[in-house]
Amino acid sequence: MSLTIEEMSDRFELQDLCYRYAQLIDERKFQQLESVFTQDAHIDYSSMGGAVGGLSDTIAFLQDAMTIFSNFQHLNSNLQFSVQGDTATGRVMCFNPMEVEQEDGSVHSFMLGLWYNDEYIRTTQGWRISKRSEEKSWMLNEPEFMKPLRDL
Secondary structure: OOOOHHHHHHHHHHHHHHHHHHHHHHOOOHHHHHHOEEEEEEEEOHHHOOOEEOHHHHHHHHHHHHHHOOEEOOEEEEEEEEEEOOEEEEEEEEEEEEEEEOOOOOEEEEEEEEEEEEEEEEEOOEEEEEEEEEEEEEEEOOOHHHHHHHHO
16 A cells, blocks of 8 residues: 555654654653643553643643652564544554662662554644553562552
């Protein structure tokens, strides 16, 4: 199946949107997520122990919750998009190594594997995520406070 120039452009724009999300998270520029999500977006991080809600709730959650992690990266791959005019759906794999400082000054490193299941909409400012839900795949060497999430 051959893609049109417009279909290729849409896919590249959606790919860039997903990479921009990861960049903003990793740079702790949570307020700038307004350039990635629609104002009425629904965001569900519950499968990895996070919040569920709208954009402002999510930004507030991230500003608070991410302070406990000294370092992290969100590496996206296997981006799959289905575009239908001005809407699209997507599934994006995320490999998420993280570090948290321990009381004794040591650093505990761990890794998470998850997918983002997304809905997108084309706006006058370009593509935006209108719905994102995390789907847990695996956890490796998670710190004690995260172990209850294994069974979610």
